[in-house]
Amino acid sequence: MGLCISFPSSSSHSKTGLHSHASTNNHSNGTEFSSSTVTATTNSSVERRSQFSEAASESAGGIMSYSGQILPSPSLHVYSFLDLTTATKNFKPDSMLGQGGFGKVYRGWIDAKTLAPSKAGSGMIVAVKRLNSESVQGFAEWRSEVNFLGMLSHPNLVKLLGYCREDKELLLVYEFMPKGSLENHLFRRSEPFPWDLRIKIVIGAARGLAFLHGLQREVIYRDFKASNILLDSNYDARLSDFGLAKLGPSHEKSHVTTRIMGTYGYAAPEYMATGHLYVKSDVYAFGVVLLEIMTGLRAHNPKRPNGQESLVDWLRPELSSKHKVKHIMDEGIKGQYSSKVAAEMGRITFSCIQPDPKNRPHMTEVLDALEHIQRINVAQDRSSTKPAVASSSQSSPSHYQYGYRAGGAGAERRRASPGRFGVGKAMVA
Numbered sequence: 302m303g304l305c306i307s308f309p310s311s312s313s314h315s316k317t318g319l320h321s322h323a324s325t326n327n328h329s330n331g332t333e334f335s336s337s338t339v340t341a342t343t344n345s346s347v348e349r350r351s352q353f354s355e356a357a358s359e360s361a362g363g364i365m366s367y368s369g370q371i372l373p374s375p376s377l378h379v380y381s382f383l384d385l386t387t388a389t390k391n392f393k394p395d396s397m398l399g400q401g402g403f404g405k406v407y408r409g410w411i412d413a414k415t416l417a418p419s420k421a422g423s424g425m426i427v428a429v430k431r432l433n434s435e436s437v438q439g440f441a442e443w444r445s446e447v448n449f450l451g452m453l454s455h456p457n458l459v460k461l462l463g464y465c466r467e468d469k470e471l472l473l474v475y476e477f478m479p480k481g482s483l484e485n486h487l488f489r490r491s492e493p494f495p496w497d498l499r500i501k502i503v504i505g506a507a508r509g510l511a512f513l514h515g516l517q518r519e520v521i522y523r524d525f526k527a528s529n530i531l532l533d534s535n536y537d538a539r540l541s542d543f544g545l546a547k548l549g550p551s552h553e554k555s556h557v558t559t560r561i562m563g564t565y566g567y568a569a570p571e572y573m574a575t576g577h578l579y580v581k582s583d584v585y586a587f588g589v590v591l592l593e594i595m596t597g598l599r600a601h602n603p604k605r606p607n608g609q610e611s612l613v614d615w616l617r618p619e620l621s622s623k624h625k626v627k628h629i630m631d632e633g634i635k636g637q638y639s640s641k642v643a644a645e646m647g648r649i650t651f652s653c654i655q656p657d658p659k660n661r662p663h664m665t666e667v668l669d670a671l672e673h674i675q676r677i678n679v680a681q682d683r684s685s686t687k688p689a690v691a692s693s694s695q696s697s698p699s700h701y702q703y704g705y706r707a708g709g710a711g712a713e714r715r716r717a718s719p720g721r722f723g724v725g726k727a728m729v730a
């Protein structure tokens with residue numbers, strides 16, 4: 302069925318009453334996309350005009366970078382609420398795939414060719430995200446997701462297939478990611494997640510971020526974290542959740558100033574302190590995820606002892622020394638990497654989480670470093686020499702008693718996710 306929607310102007314966004322104190326003087330963000338119009342035609346294709354598509358057309362009908370592109374004319378299927386009720390068997394609780402700050406995600410079925418809803422068990426599986434109807438912030442996120450993921454195509458970004466906006470109901474339909482999220486594997490399973498898969502996944506995620514940062518008008522993802530890295534059947538990473546993404550600064554501006562939103566533990570210090578957002582703020586969050594895959598510990602856990610709640614604040618000093626770094630590695634993956642790999646991981650992670658954004662590397666450099674680490678890791682597997690870390694008998698320093706001796710990553714893996722602060726998934730300062 303056809304549906305015509307016109308996004309409200311940016312002023313209506315402030316009518317939400319939320320964060321009315323905050324400045325949003327960025328030049329182009331989810332809000333500014335509101336000046337664009339999304340019109341769904343009767344055959345369910347979507348035409349869109351926005352600053353983003355103008356930037357794309359400036360570069361000869363689509364930008365190719367890291368095998369991704371800005372689509373010259375995005376095509377998203379427009380679903381009715383009834384369509385998605387059918388596709389998800391009436392949002393049956395047992396078809397729920399997960400829950401985020403803005404709503405629940407359900408397994409659904411659609412026809413692979415027409416993308417029309419189909420009966421459970423026939424066609425292809427999709428993930429249907431239904432936003433909480435009470436969430437005012439949810440609309441801005443939904444709109445941002447449609448705008449960004451409707452335009453961007455890259456092997457390491459999740460594919461948005463369609464959407465629904467009907468009365469208060471806002472839904473998004475994505476390709477189904479059968480292996481769930483990196484967060485699930487790292488923290489919600491009792492078995493430690495293998496090191497080679499951890500590396501493979503962060504390389505895919507780095508390619509996704511490098512693509513966003515390499516666009517002519519760069520895109521700041523702003524919500525990089527383990528739960529937003531989804532995994533296909535080969536454990537290839539796909540970035541999801543562009544609800545907080547922003548277009549980067551234009552021309553002479555060096556940063557975007559915006560409301561402070563994100564997730565505890567991942568947000569860069571300059572952003573937390575000033576609201577100034579850079580592509581390098583994403584690099585910081587990427588470094589936090591690197592620290593998570595090294596240690597098997599969450600970026601932020603209020604249940605850890607004083608001084609250890611923030612993984613970065615706690616462990617940054619250990620990253621600068623290759624002798625110290627092997628002691629912070631997840632005990633569950635001992636023997637799966639060499640001390641050289643651990644030291645290289647420490648080096649690149651340390652550079653990503655530098656307090657000054659200028660001192661952080663570009664994502665292309667991070668990607669190169671990780672690919673190098675992967676090559677060392679594979680070479681080590683082939684020669685099947687005993688990894689140095691595996692044979693290390695040094696005891697951990699006493700301040701690691703929670704993380705690495707008394708329970709360690711294994712204990713943290715079995716704990717529930719720490720609560721988030723702010724509206725929905727976001728923290729608001």
Ligand SMILES: Nc1ncnc2c1ncn2[C@@H]1O[C@H](COP(=O)(O)OP(=O)(O)OP(=O)(O)O)[C@@H](O)[C@H]1O
Pocket residue numbers: 398399400401402403404405406428430459475476477478479481482485528529531541542725726
């Ligand atoms: N395309 C998908 N395929 C398979 N599972 C998915 C898909 N999208 C989301 N999920 C599942 O649903 C869960 C919730 O996703 P969602 O993006 O709503 O929240 P989140 O990123 O985990 O948290 P938050 O929104 O608070 O940041 C994910 O952790 C994942 O397990």
